[in-house]
Amino acid sequence: AQSVTQLGSHVSVSEGALVLLRCNYSSSVPPYLFWYVQYPNQGLQLLLKYTSAATLVKGINGFEAEFKKSETSFHLTKPSAHMRDAAEYFCAVSAANQAGTALIFGKGTTLSVSS
């Protein structure tokens, strides 16, 4: 079965600093990976997705993630944090041989941005 582990439940950065949110996956077949963002009291919004077309994926709001099969990782980065990036971020996986199943989510990482 597939699973996702997000390392660090809380990440704090200063405005303008690099953002790095870590995600490692477990899947016996090629995975499809997603990053979502949740702002307070809202639903989840897709940031970006990896579906095997390219290992470096660019998303909305300046975020990007790199798929590394050898490390089973899909870390999310942004070169320069903004105050508006403060939110909760979720990594999710959908295994390639289980298209009928829903996405499986990690436990989330809360990003705090200080001025």
Added chain:
Amino acid sequence: NAGVTQTPKFQVLKTGQSMTLQCAQDMNHEYMSWYRQDPGMGLRLIHYSVGAGITDQGEVPNGYNVSRSTTEDFPLRLLSAAPSQTSVYFCASRERGYTEAFFGQGTRLTVV
């Protein structure tokens, strides 16, 4: 274009009461699912459906029932509410294939 619509947005129940959380999507997606979100636990899958008449259990199905009579609707029923079911519930839909999920705005449920 409404996307995924959940009702109600907020609900308070007494222990033992039953209720139905509504979810409707207007994107003609085949796949729909229900999650609950609790602090520090992320989103956990309750039930999912791959089409009308087909449902299956997720990670935490106990205490919940679902049915899917149409493509558009996927209601979640709490049979006898318990305080442990206090949570935020999200409905999501996806197209067939390895696609992203679209989420509703959530239902915040409190069981007292």
